[in-house]
Amino acid sequence: MxxxxxxxxxxxxxxxxxxxxxxLRGRGKFADDIKLxxxxxxxxxxxxxxxxxxxxxxxxxxxxxxxxxxxxxxxELAPQVQPxxxxxxxxxxxxxxxxxAVSKVRYQGEPVAAVVAESPSLADDAAELIQVEYEALDxxxxxxxxxxxxxxxxxxxxxxxxxxxxxxxxxxxxxLKEAAYVVNIDRMHFHRFSSTPLENxxxxxxxxxxxxxxxxxxxxxxxxxxxxxxxxxxQVHIDRIRVQTSDIGGSxxxxxxxxxxxxxxxxxxxxxxxxxxxxxxxxxxxMTSSAxxxxxxxxxxxxxxxxxxVITAIVSRHIDDCGAYPRYEPLGCVIWSQVFPGVxxxxxxxxxxxxxxxxxCPVGPNRGYSRMQHLWFLERVVDICAHExxxxxDEMRLRNYxxxxxxxxxxxxxxxxxxxxxxxxxxxxxxxxxxxxxxxKQAEARKQGRVIGIGIGTxxxxxxxNFGQSQIVNPGAPFSGNSQGANCxxxxxxxxxxxxxSCPQGQGHETTAAQVVADVLNIHPDxxxxxxxxxxxxxxxxxxxxxxxxxxxxxxxxxxxxxxxKLKAEMKRLASSVLNxxxxxxxxxxxxxxxxxxxxxxxxxxxxxxxxxxxxxxxAVLPVEMHxxxxxxxxxWRAPFKVPDTVKKYGSLTLTYASxxxxxxxxxxxxxxxxxxxxxxxxxxxxxxxNPGIVEGQVYGxxxxxxxxxxxETCVYDAVGNMLTSTFSDYTPxxxxxxxxxxxxxxxxxxxxxxxxxxxxxxxxxxxxxTVSAALQDALFADGIFIDDSFNNAxxxxxxxxxxxxxxxxxxxxxxxxx
Amino acid sequence: xxxxxxxxxxxxxNPEDVFDFLTNPEKFAPLLPExxxxxxxxxxxxxxxxxxxxxxxxGVADVKMELAENERPRRAQYKGQGSVAGGNVSLTAGFDLSxxxxxxxxxxxxxxxxxxxxxxVAGGLLEPLGKKQVQKLIDGxxxxxx
Numbered sequence: 001m002x003x004x005x006x007x008x009x010x011x012x013x014x015x016x017x018x019x020x021x022x023x024l025r026g027r028g029k030f031a032d033d034i035k036l037x038x039x040x041x042x043x044x045x046x047x048x049x050x051x052x053x054x055x056x057x058x059x060x061x062x063x064x065x066x067x068x069x070x071x072x073x074x075x076e077l078a079p080q081v082q083p084x085x086x087x088x089x090x091x092x093x094x095x096x097x098x099x100x101a102v103s104k105v106r107y108q109g110e111p112v113a114a115v116v117a118e119s120p121s122l123a124d125d126a127a128e129l130i131q132v133e134y135e136a137l138d139x140x141x142x143x144x145x146x147x148x149x150x151x152x153x154x155x156x157x158x159x160x161x162x163x164x165x166x167x168x169x170x171x172x173x174x175x176l177k178e179a180a181y182v183v184n185i186d187r188m189h190f191h192r193f194s195s196t197p198l199e200n201x202x203x204x205x206x207x208x209x210x211x212x213x214x215x216x217x218x219x220x221x222x223x224x225x226x227x228x229x230x231x232x233x234x235q236v237h238i239d240r241i242r243v244q245t246s247d248i249g250g251s252x253x254x255x256x257x258x259x260x261x262x263x264x265x266x267x268x269x270x271x272x273x274x275x276x277x278x279x280x281x282x283x284x285x286x287m288t289s290s291a292x293x294x295x296x297x298x299x300x301x302x303x304x305x306x307x308x309x310v311i312t313a314i315v316s317r318h319i320d321d322c323g324a325y326p327r328y329e330p331l332g333c334v335i336w337s338q339v340f341p342g343v344x345x346x347x348x349x350x351x352x353x354x355x356x357x358x359x360x361c362p363v364g365p366n367r368g369y370s371r372m373q374h375l376w377f378l379e380r381v382v383d384i385c386a387h388e389x390x391x392x393x394d395e396m397r398l399r400n401y402x403x404x405x406x407x408x409x410x411x412x413x414x415x416x417x418x419x420x421x422x423x424x425x426x427x428x429x430x431x432x433x434x435x436x437x438x439x440x441k442q443a444e445a446r447k448q449g450r451v452i453g454i455g456i457g458t459x460x461x462x463x464x465x466n467f468g469q470s471q472i473v474n475p476g477a478p479f480s481g482n483s484q485g486a487n488c489x490x491x492x493x494x495x496x497x498x499x500x501x502s503c504p505q506g507q508g509h510e511t512t513a514a515q516v517v518a519d520v521l522n523i524h525p526d527x528x529x530x531x532x533x534x535x536x537x538x539x540x541x542x543x544x545x546x547x548x549x550x551x552x553x554x555x556x557x558x559x560x561x562x563x564x565x566k567l568k569a570e571m572k573r574l575a576s577s578v579l580n581x582x583x584x585x586x587x588x589x590x591x592x593x594x595x596x597x598x599x600x601x602x603x604x605x606x607x608x609x610x611x612x613x614x615x616x617x618x619x620a621v622l623p624v625e626m627h628x629x630x631x632x633x634x635x636x637w638r639a640p641f642k643v644p645d646t647v648k649k650y651g652s653l654t655l656t657y658a659s660x661x662x663x664x665x666x667x668x669x670x671x672x673x674x675x676x677x678x679x680x681x682x683x684x685x686x687x688x689x690x691n692p693g694i695v696e697g698q699v700y701g702x703x704x705x706x707x708x709x710x711x712x713e714t715c716v717y718d719a720v721g722n723m724l725t726s727t728f729s730d731y732t733p734x735x736x737x738x739x740x741x742x743x744x745x746x747x748x749x750x751x752x753x754x755x756x757x758x759x760x761x762x763x764x765x766x767x768x769x770x771t772v773s774a775a776l777q778d779a780l781f782a783d784g785i786f787i788d789d790s791f792n793n794a795x796x797x798x799x800x801x802x803x804x805x806x807x808x809x810x811x812x813x814x815x816x817x818x819x
Numbered sequence: 820x821x822x823x824x825x826x827x828x829x830x831x832x833n834p835e836d837v838f839d840f841l842t843n844p845e846k847f848a849p850l851l852p853e854x855x856x857x858x859x860x861x862x863x864x865x866x867x868x869x870x871x872x873x874x875x876x877x878g879v880a881d882v883k884m885e886l887a888e889n890e891r892p893r894r895a896q897y898k899g900q901g902s903v904a905g906g907n908v909s910l911t912a913g914f915d916l917s918x919x920x921x922x923x924x925x926x927x928x929x930x931x932x933x934x935x936x937x938x939x940v941a942g943g944l945l946e947p948l949g950k951k952q953v954q955k956l957i958d959g960x961x962x963x964x965x
Binding site for chain 1: 932
């Protein structure tokens with residue numbers, strides 16, 4: 001064993017993922033793989049209407065079908081439960097949200113009844129026998145229209161406006177008055193799309209009548225949030241709810257809000273005498289009724305610029321559409337403000353932000369949640385101003401970027417950007433794509449009548465959020481700060497076992513946690529077992545545990561690091577006593593007997609089995625003063641946040657800010673109007689990298705997600721609220737066949753806010769959506785077309801370029817020139 | 820998803836005969852495409868069973884019909900509502916009759932509003948299929964009223 005100072009650093013190494021062997025060989029254990037004795041199967045009956053009164057629900061024919069064990073309706077469940085907790089204050093707080101619709105339905109696909117049967121096919125057949133009579137009501141499909149309250153979704157709230165807040169900093173009016181240019185943009189729109197994880201939602205629930213405990217095996221990706229909602233809803237003590245997850249086939253945030261389905265499965269199990277009940281979501285159910293990303297409209301935007309094109313103020317009115325029930329909302333009404341100025345230096349701004357309910361699928365956190373809409377808005381503002389003022393888009397960004405020497409940078413709303421170097425990222429990205437060559441090629445191609453655009457998207461991935469921001473939307477909300485738990489122990493035979501409170505869905509937590517512990521104990525990561533999945537009974541979770549919001553590298557690994565340090569300290573104490581030497585004489589590493597602690601002065605050592613044996617088995621030899629040593633160390637990491645000023649809407653909302661800079665070269669086919677990416681670069685800065693392979697994989701994944709959202713994936717509703725894209729053939733999720741070759745680049749500005757310098761990453765800040773919009777803008781601005789929507793396919797480009805019916809710059813943009 | 824279709828045709832019978840035919844569910848209903856059966860609740864309300872087969876959605880739909888307008892011999896309008904796995908449909912079918920020599924000119928308007936998953940899984944098929952089925956109904960009416 002060499003000296004500890006010469007130990008290998010596993011953090012930073014492209015270690016192959018520990019998870020890969022089982023996942024790639026089909027040996028992963030997913031929720032639907034679990035089969036329990038006497039298991040029943042649940043099927044939902046869903047509303048075909050977007051907005052309708054429920055006149056009657058007749059379950060008699062279904063209940064008469066042999067093999068059907070129980071049915072459930074909203075009217076039956078409502079008296080047995082409390083409505084789900086609403087995060088919003090009144091009037092949004094008055095909304096009564098039940099897992100099954102009680103007196104009316106508010107979106108197509110809303111569960112109205114459930115049937116539980118001995119087999120999935122019997123449940124399917126029985127569901128078709130349930131007769132529901134509806135009386136159609138006027139649907140509200142558009143967020144802006146919803147704010148007019150012509151048709152109210154939730155009568156108890158009395159309005160469709162869930163929340164409104166004005167975020168005002170500096171003196172925007174003064175800046176507008178003194179500006180050399182004011183660019184007015186009438187309307188922009190960020191479209192509704194979702195995530196398409198390989199594995200849909202799955203819930204297995206068992207309400208055990210013997211001890212009145214509820215046992216869940218599922219793939220919810222934020223279980224500690226779900227159990228808080230479930231305990232209050234089902235009126236059981238939270239300790240009586242056990243949630244276990246195993247491998248999860250993707251979530252992207254969309255699996256956070258499955259607690260309504262979890263509630264129905266538990267109540268169905270209770271009615272069925274405690275038999276376990278499994279619900280496996282179909283793809284169409286997932287598309288119509290799991291959760292979508294937020295849709296947002298940006299109105300009456302005014303941008304003040306000085307004579308050099310430096311933005312001095314932005315004023316705008318934003319309307320967020322959260323679908324039929326707020327659920328995780330209205331947190332999204334403030335989460336966007338984690339990145340209030342984006343990557344730019346302007347200090348004066350006023351954003352009047354409202355959120356409305358509409359007769360569409362409820363939204364849920366979706367990769368880049370709430371921030372990507374705002375960052376797309378800012379990138380559109382920058383590009384539109386650049387084009388209108390005749391400033392090249394790269395130069396426009398350099399004039400407006402926060403400068404490297406300004407970090408840590410405090411934003412107008414009090415957030416602290418930890419580190420970054422956006423000009424360097426731009427330089428690296430331009431180098432990788434061959435910016436100057438493409439500019440020449442673009443000019444030549446245009447002479448030939450080809451439509452080619454080059455676009456830049458700079459974005460942020462804010463990670464490890466301060467839940468105190470919930471108090472900005474509701475001062476009575478009981479959440480603030482952030483914490484994560486981990487446990488690190490020597491098992492009875494000396495095995496190093498790590499448990500974390502996250503529930504990874506492909507992020508490689510088992511690998512990165514092992515890397516961190518391996519560095520602490522100076523052993524190989526293969527000698528460390530990291531427990532898979534989440535389990536409330538491991539007792540490592542906190543109220544914020546789960547996998548979301550780009551934070552594991554900071555919060556999760558800080559907890560793991562803390563637990564490993566605690567374990568190491570206990571091992572040192574014990575080894576010092578056993579080896580009769582001082583603690584600073586000890587070194588950690590691996591010897592002939594496996595992992596061990598060794599005294600440098602004498603060469604004597606004790607291996608991990610020996611240490612664990614003394615504590616757990618051979619305890620008579622344990623000195624009394626060592627009786628507090630457990631070698632089983634739980635550590636809770638807490639982010640150093642304060643509750644923000646809820647009146648001024650000011651304070652630190654996120655701990656780390658990873659950044660992405662993408663460049664796309666894109667051509668629109670003159671005959672088919674199909675946009676095709678010719679070249680693409682993605683440069684990422686997530687601070688100190690824990691595992692380069694995992695980071696690169698996340699960048700590719702986020703890039704694919706964003707390109708799909710920009711060009712292929714949109715949730716389309718017709719005028720009466722039918723969702724027209726409930727299958728893959730209509731929604732057209734991106735596949736490997738549609739992906740361009742992505743050139744990957746990396747820059748590194750370590751975060752001063754995390755112990756390792758790492759920043760949370762993985763959401764990608766929706767960089768491709770901004771970048772593709774920018775490239776389309778570059779291609780079409782000369783033709784008087786301005787990209788005012790985040791979704792652009794051949795149809796919309798045809799309508800803009802040939803039909804001239806949408807996206808016409810003259811109608812949407814007006815510039816006041818005062819120089 | 821709304822499907823709207825209008826048209827007109829001429830028959831040799833007089834408006835009173837045509838009106839009486841159109842407003843008699845026992846004569847009118849069997850002309851509906853894929854008709855399987857009918858039960859009459861009263862003079863203006865009846866339920867028809869029709870076969871539905873669009874894409875992989877197959878089944879029998881119960882459509883509750885009401886003779887909503889009844890102005891002999893000028894105008895008749897049916898309103899209906901039905902459901903099948905994957906969706907609900909609300910429909911109206913109106914007939915305006917005017918003398919045409921010794922016969923009758925029938926101007927008709929059909930509108931169907933489809934709700935539910937049906938619109939997504941079979942959305943592209945619904946409009947052409949709806950037009951085809953309506954044409955079948957009109958052809959049937961013309962043949963019956965010769």
